[in-house]
Amino acid sequence: MANVIQDFLQIIRIAFERGHLTPRSLVSGAALALLIRLVFKRPKPRYISNLEQVGRRVGLNTTARDEKWEYDIIIVGGGTSGCALASRLSEDPNIRVLLLEAGGSGRALSDSRTPIGYGGLFFTKHVYPFRTEPQAAANGKEKFWPRAKMLGGCSSINAQMAQYGAPGDFDQWASYAGDKSWAWSNFSRYFTKFEKYNPHPDYPLVDATVRGSSGPVNVGYFNTVTNASKAFVKACVGVNIPFTPDFNGPNGTLGASRIMTYVDKKYRRVSSETAYLTPEVLARKNLTVAVNATVTRVLFETSEAGVPRAVGVEFANSDARPRYQARAEKEVILSGGAIHSPHILLISGIGPAAQLERRGIQVIRDLPGVGQNLVDHPVVDMYFKDKLNNSAKYLRPKSFWDVVKLTSAIVQYHILGIGGPLAMNFGESAAFIRSDDPDVFPTRYFPEKLLDSTSAKDSPDLELFSTAFAYKEHGRVFFDVHTFALHVYLLRPTSTGAVLLKSSNPWELPSVNPNYISTEEDIKKLIRGVRLCLQIAQTQPLAALLDHEFTRADLDHELHLKSDVELEAVIRERVETVYHPTTTCRMGPDPEKGDVVDAGLRVYGVVGLRVCDASIFPFIVSGHTAGACYAIAEKLADDIKAEYSSA
Numbered sequence: 001m002a003n004v005i006q007d008f009l010q011i012i013r014i015a016f017e018r019g020h021l022t023p024r025s026l027v028s029g030a031a032l033a034l035l036i037r038l039v040f041k042r043p044k045p046r047y048i049s050n051l052e053q054v055g056r057r058v059g060l061n062t063t064a065r066d067e068k069w070e071y072d073i074i075i076v077g078g079g080t081s082g083c084a085l086a087s088r089l090s091e092d093p094n095i096r097v098l099l100l101e102a103g104g105s106g107r108a109l110s111d112s113r114t115p116i117g118y119g120g121l122f123f124t125k126h127v128y129p130f131r132t133e134p135q136a137a138a139n140g141k142e143k144f145w146p147r148a149k150m151l152g153g154c155s156s157i158n159a160q161m162a163q164y165g166a167p168g169d170f171d172q173w174a175s176y177a178g179d180k181s182w183a184w185s186n187f188s189r190y191f192t193k194f195e196k197y198n199p200h201p202d203y204p205l206v207d208a209t210v211r212g213s214s215g216p217v218n219v220g221y222f223n224t225v226t227n228a229s230k231a232f233v234k235a236c237v238g239v240n241i242p243f244t245p246d247f248n249g250p251n252g253t254l255g256a257s258r259i260m261t262y263v264d265k266k267y268r269r270v271s272s273e274t275a276y277l278t279p280e281v282l283a284r285k286n287l288t289v290a291v292n293a294t295v296t297r298v299l300f301e302t303s304e305a306g307v308p309r310a311v312g313v314e315f316a317n318s319d320a321r322p323r324y325q326a327r328a329e330k331e332v333i334l335s336g337g338a339i340h341s342p343h344i345l346l347i348s349g350i351g352p353a354a355q356l357e358r359r360g361i362q363v364i365r366d367l368p369g370v371g372q373n374l375v376d377h378p379v380v381d382m383y384f385k386d387k388l389n390n391s392a393k394y395l396r397p398k399s400f401w402d403v404v405k406l407t408s409a410i411v412q413y414h415i416l417g418i419g420g421p422l423a424m425n426f427g428e429s430a431a432f433i434r435s436d437d438p439d440v441f442p443t444r445y446f447p448e449k450l451l452d453s454t455s456a457k458d459s460p461d462l463e464l465f466s467t468a469f470a471y472k473e474h475g476r477v478f479f480d481v482h483t484f485a486l487h488v489y490l491l492r493p494t495s496t497g498a499v500l501l502k503s504s505n506p507w508e509l510p511s512v513n514p515n516y517i518s519t520e521e522d523i524k525k526l527i528r529g530v531r532l533c534l535q536i537a538q539t540q541p542l543a544a545l546l547d548h549e550f551t552r553a554d555l556d557h558e559l560h561l562k563s564d565v566e567l568e569a570v571i572r573e574r575v576e577t578v579y580h581p582t583t584t585c586r587m588g589p590d591p592e593k594g595d596v597v598d599a600g601l602r603v604y605g606v607v608g609l610r611v612c613d614a615s616i617f618p619f620i621v622s623g624h625t626a627g628a629c630y631a632i633a634e635k636l637a638d639d640i641k642a643e644y645s646s647a
């Protein structure tokens, strides 16, 4: 009860301090806000879902070409990269762009817009319900693998953590692809191009001069952060992980800090849709955005040189609805993400010939790497009892007072506009470390030299992060007591898997198999990471906030007492996705060795077809993947505009 009153008093105090409220306006303002919401609908963005307006219906008795259905570039997938690409390309009024997105608007969904809400979308029609193949090294479990089906793609459902990887990652990309334009010294300009960093008085050490200041993607510190997550950073310093003011700063990404987020100053999620498909962009005559439009195949003709040329795409609202075709005068770009882009290539006849033939698909181009080299970051969660019984457990209310607290949170967020608990993104603080750092893992306790899978000497291979409370099954299951959680994941796993066709039917989701922890190296590094998390939990000031006397078996207060063999069993039981699959259409120099696109992101062996999304990462980045997806799209848009203007 005291907490509830405190919550309400605090709302009122903050609102008064900020001049949001007078006593009378408290009542009348709330009533007015609700009335306005009920009476006026928000202006609808200009998206088309009637596909008659964007393509020619297949099967109609006409062969005539119609300019109405011709575009210069067709982008397949309005996700993180796709929206950015469509927006930047259509800045040139001479490029007619069609963006086709399988889902609807993410911006229209309250659970996407509100930072805390995304878990509520996981088991809905707005998310593709993937399950992995049984994971042989993880007790045979089939893992839930959400991929967004909406504009903004996974940027509309992600945890909003804005860390972009290590500079060395991109130098490694450049040397593998044989193209310096991907090296950090060149490519970094696209990270600053997409971002608008909002300085915060509590974080004066962030060097704003090296951050983007005028891009469409707002990043900053507008999400809420718990005291335990602040204490986590201090405890990291206590175990010799240096504090860093900025994971994306000039000193690279190693260290511990609060993490920046893709949350704007109104405490709303920043997605690729909200950042790039603004009303001004959508008003462009040369940009058409169609929603509920699933592309079922890429259309090819044979070019004059006898090489297959992508000339358009086929798409439909659903399996049972009519199909449509649109032509791309210049090119088709796949931005369907790390699972769907290879899937679309495969069902269109580009991929390993034997696999295509087995499924009865005509081979347009035998390209062995399509769908191969799948890599994802495997995560292990650790759960602790919150000693102060202060967590936001009431978000899943179980009692009358929980309901009151939840109502208070809703009022803070939706009516007073002051953020509060609903502005929480889960991942609050983090640490990026190397598993061979002798200051963190002294050789007398960790004598074994493990394989170095990092991209450079100053790149990490482990990330730890904290969340305000613990959960299981991707947020479906909360604990019955107040909790806090730590997590560790492998940034540079050596286990890889594949995306494979289940059939030639474009509506049947492909098989995904990340092959989690199938190498000894991966297991050994995760054991180190788990040990480190458990040590941090026992280190002040975090230790004082956790109830280490609470030794219930489903919590981890005694896990540090276990042997490596016992920890390995825990890891195999608990390992999950941290939702970062990449590399299934790998950029690289050699199509015979599994590369799918060249350094210009053109698909090998065909003309007029590129891929632009997380699938092209030659190696997974040492961190969170959305930033690189934005940057790739920014770079490709610049490159294409330059190509066209010089042609």
Ligand SMILES: Cc1cc2nc3c(=O)[nH]c(=O)nc-3n(C[C@H](O)[C@H](O)[C@H](O)COP(=O)(O)OP(=O)(O)OC[C@H]3O[C@@H](n4cnc5c(N)ncnc54)[C@H](O)[C@@H]3O)c2cc1C
Pocket (backbone or CB within 6 Å): 076, 077, 078, 079, 080, 081, 082, 100, 101, 102, 103, 146, 147, 148, 149, 150, 151, 152, 153, 154, 155, 157, 158, 159, 160, 161, 162, 163, 293, 294, 295, 296, 335, 336, 337, 338, 340, 341, 344, 427, 578, 579, 580, 581, 612, 613, 614, 615, 624, 625, 626, 627, 629
């Ligand atoms: C739950 C979750 C949490 C995450 N947390 C973070 C985080 O905190 N920070 C971070 O940096 N990264 C995070 N990530 C990862 C990051 O969001 C993704 O790596 C990134 O957004 C992928 O971008 P993309 O452009 O490759 O694909 P996506 O953004 O997935 O876009 C693909 C789009 O293509 C559409 N599409 C697919 N098939 C078709 C088709 N046939 N026809 C038409 N459209 C199609 C999809 O509907 C989707 O909109 C998270 C991801 C998830 C799922």
